Amino acid sequence: MEEKIEAHYKFFQRQIRDILPKKTTLIVVDMQKYQVQKDYIAYKAMDTVTPGILDYFVSEVEQKVTPNLRKLINFCHEVGIPVIYTKFSSFMPDGSDLSKGGKNLNKIAKNLLGDVAFPHISHPSSDIIDELKPEDRDFVIQKNTSGTFMSTRLDSFLKNMDIETVLVSGVVTNFCVESTAREAGDYGFQVVIVEDCCAAWSPEIHQATLKSFGLLRGFILTHEKVIKKLLKQIK
Amino acid sequence: MEEKIEAHYKFFQRQIRDILPKKTTLIVVDMQKYQVQKDYIAYKAMDTVTPGILDYFVSEVEQKVTPNLRKLINFCHEVGIPVIYTKFSSFMPDGSDLSKGGKNLNKIAKNLLGDVAFPHISHPSSDIIDELKPEDRDFVIQKNTSGTFMSTRLDSFLKNMDIETVLVSGVVTNFCVESTAREAGDYGFQVVIVEDCCAAWSPEIHQATLKSFGLLRGFILTHEKVIKKLLKQIK
Amino acid sequence: MEEKIEAHYKFFQRQIRDILPKKTTLIVVDMQKYQVQKDYIAYKAMDTVTPGILDYFVSEVEQKVTPNLRKLINFCHEVGIPVIYTKFSSFMPDGSDLSKGGKNLNKIAKNLLGDVAFPHISHPSSDIIDELKPEDRDFVIQKNTSGTFMSTRLDSFLKNMDIETVLVSGVVTNFCVESTAREAGDYGFQVVIVEDCCAAWSPEIHQATLKSFGLLRGFILTHEKVIKKLLKQIK
Amino acid sequence: MEEKIEAHYKFFQRQIRDILPKKTTLIVVDMQKYQVQKDYIAYKAMDTVTPGILDYFVSEVEQKVTPNLRKLINFCHEVGIPVIYTKFSSFMPDGSDLSKGGKNLNKIAKNLLGDVAFPHISHPSSDIIDELKPEDRDFVIQKNTSGTFMSTRLDSFLKNMDIETVLVSGVVTNFCVESTAREAGDYGFQVVIVEDCCAAWSPEIHQATLKSFGLLRGFILTHEKVIKKLLKQIK
Numbered sequence: 001m002e003e004k005i006e007a008h009y010k011f012f013q014r015q016i017r018d019i020l021p022k023k024t025t026l027i028v029v030d031m032q033k034y035q036v037q038k039d040y041i042a043y044k045a046m047d048t049v050t051p052g053i054l055d056y057f058v059s060e061v062e063q064k065v066t067p068n069l070r071k072l073i074n075f076c077h078e079v080g081i082p083v084i085y086t087k088f089s090s091f092m093p094d095g096s097d098l099s100k101g102g103k104n105l106n107k108i109a110k111n112l113l114g115d116v117a118f119p120h121i122s123h124p125s126s127d128i129i130d131e132l133k134p135e136d137r138d139f140v141i142q143k144n145t146s147g148t149f150m151s152t153r154l155d156s157f158l159k160n161m162d163i164e165t166v167l168v169s170g171v172v173t174n175f176c177v178e179s180t181a182r183e184a185g186d187y188g189f190q191v192v193i194v195e196d197c198c199a200a201w202s203p204e205i206h207q208a209t210l211k212s213f214g215l216l217r218g219f220i221l222t223h224e225k226v227i228k229k230l231l232k233q234i235k
Numbered sequence: 236m237e238e239k240i241e242a243h244y245k246f247f248q249r250q251i252r253d254i255l256p257k258k259t260t261l262i263v264v265d266m267q268k269y270q271v272q273k274d275y276i277a278y279k280a281m282d283t284v285t286p287g288i289l290d291y292f293v294s295e296v297e298q299k300v301t302p303n304l305r306k307l308i309n310f311c312h313e314v315g316i317p318v319i320y321t322k323f324s325s326f327m328p329d330g331s332d333l334s335k336g337g338k339n340l341n342k343i344a345k346n347l348l349g350d351v352a353f354p355h356i357s358h359p360s361s362d363i364i365d366e367l368k369p370e371d372r373d374f375v376i377q378k379n380t381s382g383t384f385m386s387t388r389l390d391s392f393l394k395n396m397d398i399e400t401v402l403v404s405g406v407v408t409n410f411c412v413e414s415t416a417r418e419a420g421d422y423g424f425q426v427v428i429v430e431d432c433c434a435a436w437s438p439e440i441h442q443a444t445l446k447s448f449g450l451l452r453g454f455i456l457t458h459e460k461v462i463k464k465l466l467k468q469i470k
Numbered sequence: 471m472e473e474k475i476e477a478h479y480k481f482f483q484r485q486i487r488d489i490l491p492k493k494t495t496l497i498v499v500d501m502q503k504y505q506v507q508k509d510y511i512a513y514k515a516m517d518t519v520t521p522g523i524l525d526y527f528v529s530e531v532e533q534k535v536t537p538n539l540r541k542l543i544n545f546c547h548e549v550g551i552p553v554i555y556t557k558f559s560s561f562m563p564d565g566s567d568l569s570k571g572g573k574n575l576n577k578i579a580k581n582l583l584g585d586v587a588f589p590h591i592s593h594p595s596s597d598i599i600d601e602l603k604p605e606d607r608d609f610v611i612q613k614n615t616s617g618t619f620m621s622t623r624l625d626s627f628l629k630n631m632d633i634e635t636v637l638v639s640g641v642v643t644n645f646c647v648e649s650t651a652r653e654a655g656d657y658g659f660q661v662v663i664v665e666d667c668c669a670a671w672s673p674e675i676h677q678a679t680l681k682s683f684g685l686l687r688g689f690i691l692t693h694e695k696v697i698k699k700l701l702k703q704i705k
Numbered sequence: 706m707e708e709k710i711e712a713h714y715k716f717f718q719r720q721i722r723d724i725l726p727k728k729t730t731l732i733v734v735d736m737q738k739y740q741v742q743k744d745y746i747a748y749k750a751m752d753t754v755t756p757g758i759l760d761y762f763v764s765e766v767e768q769k770v771t772p773n774l775r776k777l778i779n780f781c782h783e784v785g786i787p788v789i790y791t792k793f794s795s796f797m798p799d800g801s802d803l804s805k806g807g808k809n810l811n812k813i814a815k816n817l818l819g820d821v822a823f824p825h826i827s828h829p830s831s832d833i834i835d836e837l838k839p840e841d842r843d844f845v846i847q848k849n850t851s852g853t854f855m856s857t858r859l860d861s862f863l864k865n866m867d868i869e870t871v872l873v874s875g876v877v878t879n880f881c882v883e884s885t886a887r888e889a890g891d892y893g894f895q896v897v898i899v900e901d902c903c904a905a906w907s908p909e910i911h912q913a914t915l916k917s918f919g920l921l922r923g924f925i926l927t928h929e930k931v932i933k934k935l936l937k938q939i940k
Contacts, residue, residue, distance in 0.1 A: 243519065413652075
């Protein structure tokens with residue numbers, strides 16, 4: 001069976017259409033301090049429940065995702081591709097706007113460590129990490145769900161902006177990144193998950209997610225291949 | 236005919252259910268500097284096209300809407316009712332996320348006066364007016380459409396917050412206020428338009444809007460009656 | 471004041487862009503038997519509450535809206551413009567999917583007359599009236615809210631179909647028609663309310679709605695002018 | 706790493722809350738003839754591209770998914786839990802309402818075999834399979850995207866119906882089922898994927914999907930365990 005799956009994956013990946021710089025955007029999902037660094041409740045609560053569960057992830061973000069994303073964002077800035085940062089936080093100071101799932105994770109964290117896992121939007125831990133700090137020309141959008149489109153109307157904005165291809169990056173591959181990528185595909189955008197600009201809790205989960213998505217839903221490319229494809233359209 | 240309409244209006248208004256403070260929110264629509272003050276492009280462009288078109292509106296906001304809203308917001312703060320401010324602005328610095336209608340109004344303003352009508356979210360003219368300045372406990376939500384729910388997922392947040400009744404106030408009665416009120420009703424909330432906390436370009440349009448909405452879609456109350464109804468539930 | 475309003479209305483109406491047949495759709499809102507005929511609970515309940523309240527409306531639909539819409543739909547069929555019929559009904563047999571507002575109106579009707587006002591989608595009273603019966607090439611979309619976009623994702627479908635202009639017709643001018651028109655505008659479509667293809671409970675409400683909408687939100691044309699504008703693009 | 710992942714999975718699965726029959730619904734995703742049987746274009750096109758790619762899936766549906774779902778649907782009918790069937794089809798006769806992804810798959814199928822992969826809603830191949838044929842009391846909802854909520858407003862309907870837990874079943878595990886489950890979670894529902902009532906193209910993909918989802922997003926139970934949990938609340 002695995003051979004057939006592999007063959008079909010390759011067939012589907014060849015269906016990619018041109019990536020036109022003027023009709024492309026890069027979404028950087030949840031590269032917030034509390035999501036990827038060890039100093040915050042989210043990490044600590046997870047680590048209390050299952051010691052070491054996020055160690056691979058945190059190191060992967062630091063060594064692979066962040067430097068690769070830095071390069072990809074720089075390139076997008078150079079060629080005028082809009083960069084959209086998402087932030088997963090509560091809108092209401094008391095977190096009451098979060099879904100039941102979010103509230104439950106907050107409650108677990110509070111019981112374990114005395115504070116919530118998902119901070120309010122104004123809390124410094126909700127900021128994008130310093131290495132990828134948004135500039136004035138970027139667009140930072142606030143969401144309170146795993147998928148980006150689920151708690152925003154980004155679909156409408158992207159249609160207004162005449163976007164055709166959405167590059168998805170950030171964390172976590174099989175949670176917010178995959179949900180965002182699935183939604184973008186359903187809204188009619190060509191979707192590329194930039195595989196070396198995202199990370200999961202284990203390499204197996206990361207790979208399984210890309211394999212599943214790349215079978216029928218969208219495309220999987222490294223940041224270097226994305227840049228190459230974009231450059232081909234510019235010259 | 237008008238008598239029957241009047242009779243039906245009265246019948247429908249009597250259908251109002253209790254307004255429970257713990258299940259109520261106040262939405263303050265677009266009380267932004269550029270929306271209600273004469274110093275900004277939006278006013279100036281309109282005034283160039285049709286001299287004096289906004290004079291009644293601006294004065295009504297200053298003398299009636301703002302002081303009444305100040306009282307209503309104070310009351311909500313006192314009894315713990317969440318206050319949600321909306322801001323109508325573009326998300327992208329170049330306004331590319333606006334709908335075609337918004338872009339057209341921007342273009343008209345630019346042709347007339349050299350700048351856009353709808354500012355970017357970070358522009359100071361997009362701020363809420365000083366008299367109603369949001370506090371940390373309030374929730375400020377950014378939208379780029381006339382209706383609030385159309386460019387946000389506020390419906391989901393309000394459901395998560397267990398809200399049943401939505402009080403709608405702000406400007407302009409027959410544009411963003413009415414659209415927001417209609418959407419809230421369709422999402423299943425009991426809706427009250429606080430009639431002396433909003434204003435239109437003319438008293439006739441203001442009244443016609445309330446009459447139309449109050450026939451079948453929701454309730455029309457002054458801020459004093461709203462406070463009275465809420466107080467009845469508290470004691 | 472009324473002169474300035476009138477002047478501004480005329481200014482805004484001149485901003486209409488071309489209506490391209492390949493990028494246009496006609497939405498026919500709620501022309502269902504139970505909405506416009508006297509034999510059904512909706513009419514009877516209203517008439518019990520306020521005798522005669524719908525008499526003007528029912529006659530207006532019969533004498534003006536239906537024949538005009540018949541002509542406009544015929545024209546759309548001839549030139550290949552998609553016709554989208556909406557039906558306002560409950561999805562669940564027990565009406566549990568309706569909003570609180572819808573449930574309340576159902577309850578009032580049930581108390582008065584023993585049956586609900588808004589029928590289930592499979593009930594014959596939910597059918598489009600015989601004079602305008604949809605054909606196989608038409609698209610019939612089911613909604614359970616006043617606004618069409620509020621309980622469907624028609625916005626996405628229209629974007630997929632490359633639609634730019636939405637013609638809105640049907641009933642009731644200031645309820646489902648206006649909500650649908652407002653939503654379509656917020657989603658970025660150019661909106662035309664076909665004024666002689668819709669009706670309200672009184673001529674005053676009908677006119678006030680068109681005047682309010684036409685000031686800033688969209689365009690008001692008769693079906694003959696719409697056809698003329700479309701024909702200009704074809705030849 | 707895999708041990709920690711396994712430990713965390715078990716921790717999260719223990720967080721399940723009660724499943725209350727009155728606040729639960731069963732979503733049966735895309736159990737349509739053309740999706741699960743060999744006689745239709747969708748299967749044939751896939752089989753032409755990658756011979757045998759769907760053989761495991763078709764057999765799994767026949768031998769496992771269909772009989773298990775039959776039992777679960779029967780149980781839901783007995784205890785009054787609403788059953789919601791989704792159908793993935795185009796709304797417009799020419800498929801123009803489908804997303805770009807859907808249109809592309811249609812084009813590939815048409816090139817290979819002369820007809821589209823995703824049929825129009827009125828085409829018999831779009832019907833639910835005979836073994837699970839919906840009854841009058843069921844709710845059949847039409848969508849044109851992978852996720853159910855993405856092209857409907859089922860979230861609003863379920864909120865109106867006071868639903869708290871959504872059971873997700875049907876096909877394909879990592880496509881429409883997973884998208885639907887992710888969306889339901891983001892909308893604040895407790896989500897259970899009924900693992901032996903869905904199938905993927907390979908057992909590995911099926912398992913990887915459940916493992917990823919069950920780590921943080923929702924719960925994974927067999928239909929027998931679901932029934933047991935529901936029965937516990939009834940007695």
